[in-house]
Amino acid sequence: MILNMGPQHPSTHGVLRVLLEIDGETIVRIMPDIGFLHTGIEKTCEAKFYQQVVPLTDRIDYLCPMTNNLCYALAVEKLLGLEIPPKAQWMRVLMNELTRINSHLVWLGTHALDIGAMTVFLYCFREREEVLKMFEMISGQRMMTSYFRIGGIALEPPLGFFDRVRKFVDRFDEKVDEYENLLTGNPIWMMRTKGVARITAEDAIALGASGPTLRGSGVDFDLRRDMPYSGYENFKFKVPVSQDGDVFARYICRVRELRESNEIVKQALDGMPEGPIKADAPGIVLPDREKMKTQMEALIYHFKIITEGFAVPAGEVYQAVESPRGEMGYYVVSDGTSKPYRVHMRAACLANLQTLPKMCEGGLIADVVAAIGSIDIVLGEIDR
């Protein structure tokens, strides 16, 4: 029998349609069908100036906007050969890890909800709300932040921001204990996740899986540690790896990542350097409002950047960062004009979704829900 699941199924986290060929309760074949959220972002990018692409990158993966901002900004900065001041780099790391916490909290809440643990959802969203309020405080937006710009960050963090982050991170470890109390030793949770939707390390690598989906199968690889960017080499953190390759292994990897991200935020707060938040690159970075109103040069640069953008030397760059879901990559091609010739996003979820048939075939229908939840898909990123 062929069973259609989605695209409006609540456990598909968006609009994923899955075709299941079943024999009784057992799955014989599974075919994901995607594209319902395709908005043609890559095509739109080609018609915008470089700086106008930043808000579009938020909308790809709406659960981790800053990771996308960072990846795009790093790619264009590499094309330009821009040097970013240390404070901007540290702010980027700080915000990036808060974004990871935000994204993992949504994943944990909805994943537990899919499997039937309702309470965790409410607990996770309590903390997520606090993170979103911090995003609003620093960028004026809760979700589509566009806070990282080419050449630095948009604004100086407001007064009281660091205190608020400090208050959050000091207590966050206890909150993770709360989630773990509800789930990690829970017999129902163990039965639903242990030994379910297994995938071996060889299969995960061959299918292009990355992030916690790869590390849950025992491959110790994290771009933040192994190919550092944006000053990650200055931070000390562990990369959680689990050997089992099942839903529980991926769960435990992400929960430990929550704690590690929290540690990175603490280190970023402690060592935050002083200095400018934007690169010294007139003609590329927008001048301060103050200067714009007092200096003729700044006004001219402002006018030129807004009306005609800035030219980027011809070339091509592939920049990858570790997003909460895996390897997020931007391939940007420049032809020397002020609009990108081609922007391609390597979506971690698109590759991770390919592991679904390997995980589910031979298993039960009810485990498909657990498997989809465990690879943490965001359809906005898959379809772009």
Add this chain to the structure above:
Amino acid sequence: MPLNPAITDLEKLKGHPAVACLLAWNPAAVTGITFDRDEMTIYVDRSNVREACALLRDDPECTFNFLSDVTCVDLYPAEPRFEVVYHLLSIPKKERVRLKVRLESSSLAVESLTSVWPGANYFEREIFDLFGIRFTGHPYLRRLLMPEEWEGHPLRKDYPVEGYR
């Protein structure tokens, strides 16, 4: 930080393990090379790309065991019009290399990598969908993002951003 000029001389880049590996296997397979902004790009002949990737994956000096990304660039109206771009990653060596295949618009087909990395499946379907390039040997070459009955390939440069065709 001023940009260094790109190196395109094959002789200077022979030391790179991926280049050395490909040259030792088949010198005719490498049609060009660029080292720019710390990124290595190797142009590979169209007929050799699948074998070249399998070689780079299995060679103990290279170990490019992870296919990060496959994408395409339309250079319209230049010829060869399309470049299919492969980004390989070596998890043990923590290195990347970019392979490129140039395609004339008269014959838009290249060998599929699905037999080397099954993960190439969706990436190649996406390129087939948005650029109209055929991948020979692909197990299920259907549109991925656009509807089945869609006409045209949206990411081609002669496809308008807005309005009707």
